[in-house]
Amino acid sequence: MPSVDEHVLPATGRRPWRSYGLFLLLVAPNLILLAVFTYRPLVENVRMSFYDWNIAQSGATFIGLDNYIEWFTHADTRVIVSNTVIFTVAAVAGSMIAGLGLALLLDRKLRGRNLVRSTAFAPFVLSGAAVGIAFQFVFDPSFGLINDMMGRLGLGTAPDFYQQPHWALFMITVTYIWKNLGYTFVIYLAALQGKRSDLDEAAAVDGAGWWTYFRKVLLPQLRPTTFFLSITVLLNSLQVFDIINVMTRGGPLGNGTTTMVYQVYEESFVNFRAGYGATVATVMFVVLLVITVVQVRMMDRGTR
Secondary structure (H helix, E strand, C coil): CCCHHHHHCCCCCCCCHHHHHHHHHHHHHHHHHHHHHHHHHHHHHHHHCCEECECCCCCCEECCCHHHHHHHHCHHHHHHHHHHHHHHHHHHHHHHHHHHHHHHHHCCCCCCHHHHHHHHHHHHHCCHHHHHHHHHHHHCCCCCHHHHHHHHCCCCCCCCCCCCHHHHHHHHHHHHHHHHHHHHHHHHHHHHHCCCHHHHHHHHHCCCCHHHHHHHHHHHHCHHHHHHHHHHHHHHHHCCCHHHHHHCCCCCCCCCCCCHHHHHHHHHHHCCEHHHHHHHHHHHHHHHHHHHHHHHHHHHHHHC
C-alpha cells in the first residue's frame, strides 16, 4: 500500500506542468521588459558599431571593424582610458573608505545622530547636475570657497581647477565622492547594525585592540557588503556623465576630464558619429561585463 507521501509528492525528477506554467507566467513580463528595453538596444548598439552613421542622416554605411581600429589606434584613446581608470579607482576607493568611516562614527549612540545620518544621505538623492553647479562655486579659482579658505589660512591662492587637467579631474572626483557618499554610508551602516554581537563580546573578553578588532573581527563580517558595494559603485562611477558635463564638459585642453561614457555622448550627439559612439559604448560594455564577472566570482569564493 503506497504511503501518504507518494500520493502528495510528484515523482522524483518531475515537476507538474502547472508549476512550469506559473513560473512562466510570473517571469515572462520581466523577461519581455528586459528583452525590449535592455537586450534589444544592446544588440542594436553592437550592430551599429560596425557602421559609419551620421546621426543627422537616415542612411548608414557598413565599414566592418574600422571604428574599432580607429578607436584603439587614436591618440586620444590613451588619455580617455587613463581618465576613466583614475576617476573610477579614486571614486570607488574614496566613496567606500569615507562611507565606512562615517558609518563607524554614526553607528554609536551620539546626540543628534539621526539628523546627521539624514544630512549625510541627502546629497545622494540630489541631481548630479545640481551638485555639479553647486560645486562650481566651491572650486572657482577667483571667489570659490576653497580659494577663500586658503586665503584666510595664509596658504596663497587655490589652483586653477578649470584650466589644469589633473586638478580638473581631482575636482570632479571629489564632487562625485561627496554626492555618492550617502549611498555607501547607508549600506555600511545597515551592515554594522546587523553584525554578530557574540563576536564583539569575544573580542572584548580577549582584550583585542581597536585595530585588531577592526581587521580580524569587523572586516570579515563586512566582506559581502564590501563586495556588493565594489560592484555597484564601480558600475555607477563608470557611467558618470552629468557632473562632468556641467562642470568641465570633458575639458580642459580637449580631453582633460573626458571619460569613456562622456566620449560616447560627445561622439554621438556633438560630432554626430553615432557608429563611432556605439563602438566606444560596446568596448565599455565588454569591460564592465568582464569586471563584473570577475568580482562576482571573487565574492562567491570569499563567501564559501
